[in-house]
Amino acid sequence: MREVYVAGIGITSFTRLEYPLVEIAAYPGLMAMKESRIKSIDQLYVANMGASRANRQTGLASAVIDHMSLTPAGAETIENGPASGASAIKQGFLGVASGMYDTVMVIGAERMREVNNLEATDIVASLTHPLVEYIYGVTLPSLAGMFARLYMDKYGVTSRHLGMVAVKNHKHAMDNFYAHLHEEITLEGILDSKDALTNNPMVADPLRYYDCCPVSDGGACLILTTADIAKKTGKPMVRLAGVGQATDTHAVQDRKNPTDLLAVREAAKKSFAMAALKPKDVHVAELHDAFTILEIVESEEVGFFEKGQGHIALQEGYTKLGGKLPINPSGGLKAKGHPVGATGVGQAQEIVLQLRGEAGKRQVKNAKVGFTCNFGGFGNNVVCLTFVREN
């Protein structure tokens, strides 16, 4: 297999965008092509989850490739729930590594806000098992709430720890122009003060308003190429060194151990193995914090901390910018936003920015190894990526 490098990146603001989905997809592609000076590609992968329902557009990649005037290159839409982004990157990686393509563009795009909030929640709820979960009115927040309750009971994680994740990520996002939320919050405002229950109402006990990420629109792009083509861009060489994917039972009730996220564990293991690295080698990570509890649990399952110690590390400040292992320097899904299909690509874009040294105020010093975890469904399909800076 050939080595695969990231030659260009692009991103839109993650917020409510009033542009058609196809444009939300094309814009970051344009940005990536401009910065890499690449004018043609061999294949396009578009990651998206809700286009057929929210935007009434099937075959999204076919629409995007024409919109970007890149025909007759091949194009495919990749749908893997919230893990669509990293899955599309995985396909792009395989295309270049196998020798079949030299230049692959991976775009993630989503425009859920074209429909109202209730409809968007229902689209996301269609990830659940139709016969044993959906019929009960289960939505993703309720699954996260049940999981959080178990975790709090077993390992002593408290609402305060969940609040700390939100406060940290909101703070990080203040320095991220593209983030959805530019809102500094405090533990006093969301938990301690007597008005906290109005500021931060319960959504799915014990998860509260500030424990859940917003619904965002947005797009992001990565261009993956061979070493030679990447060298021509003159940018620092960032290699996609490891890709790992794993699955788990569809219904959350069937998980072997209710407090384990085995798919995360397995996918991370595969990703590190391919990159020939270990969790302790990572300098910066973007984990999937659609709900604040997930950042804590994923940081343990991928191997950064012992099981049950993630919240302690968070408490000690390990995972904030300036700490030993900054997690979600972009603001994570909580503050940067969660345009479902674009998230995985957005995470990768942040890591590449960090490894190139171009992250400005959010820069993690001397970051050479970056890691992302893209969490599909509720932990039943996870894709992890490991990026390495060379030279």
Next chain:
Amino acid sequence: MEKNIYAYKCKRCGHVQYPYRTICRNCHDNDHNEFDIVPLSKKGKIVTFTHLYNPPSDFETVCLTLGIVELDDGNRVTCQLNIPKPKMGMKVAGKVEVVRKDEYNKYYGFVFYEA
């Protein structure tokens, strides 16, 4: 007539799985539909639960109590809890009732009460 929810017992190896899967999770050796149906137990204990505010629009209530219950026969089910103050580990007994309605259909599922 009292309704049941069924699990599926592989005719080859006897492994019981719920929900339905085409291939037996244990032996991977069954033919198409080679399963016997086995009613799920209606007694168990709460593994975890949540109170969901802002439930989906088809529900008229403002708050929905959902849970995962481990049945006496070892299977776990997601369900609605008709229990005002649930606790993890609480013993519960269930019935199969209408759990969701949309314009045309009624959906039946488990509702658990305090035992």
Next chain:
Amino acid sequence: MAIDLEKILRPVDTPLPEFPAKYMILAGSEQLVIRQVSREEIPDILPYVEPLMHVERDYYDVVAARVYSELLAYYNYRVQDEYVLVAQIEGELVAVVNGRIVNKDVGMSLHTLGLRRGLRVGAHAFAAKMEYHIDILGQKEVLIVAESPIGFRRWMIEYKLEKRFEIPHELGGCPSWALTKNLFDKARNSLIVGTRPVPEALLAKAKAAILAPSDPPKQAVDLLAATRSLNDSTGTILLSQRTKLRGK
């Protein structure tokens, strides 16, 4: 002569107790002060409401236009028994809420207008309004409608408002919903929020001046983006309008 005409044209306001100011801590630890304003302060508020009449999303334009007219009518003595509350952070205006007293038992909630992007003061402001009608004025019920789906979900559904569809609401004659004293008492914990009294220095700062909002909702960067997919599927009209606007 002029004075007599004014006597006829001007409604006589019922004397009403003032809304006692209160404050609350927001998600970012900011201190929000909610207080009632008198007619003299209305001209200070109008210039901050006016720009929102041109923000064509989330019904800001409709709500701002209606609030502007209600405030103007209040200032010019052309509406009966209206009250106006403002929410301020460090003196800066972040929300305007208003309503009317129909009779001693029935109140009419008019509007809640948020003036800082993303800040969730709607919940606090709405609660303050309801407290004023039910607790402080002792009314039996408040009639409410919502222009925006967000408002509808947060108030009608969450508080289980009663339908009063036979009563057309003052805002456009739409069927009204009512928050009764009964419902209010049931939801008291979530509806009575904040602390009284407001510390002197904080209240003095709020009363000293109503400052301009620092981050109000703005028009979309691309003036035509919001209407693009709705009204013009070909895109050609918009393109020609845009070139005209940009003088190219």
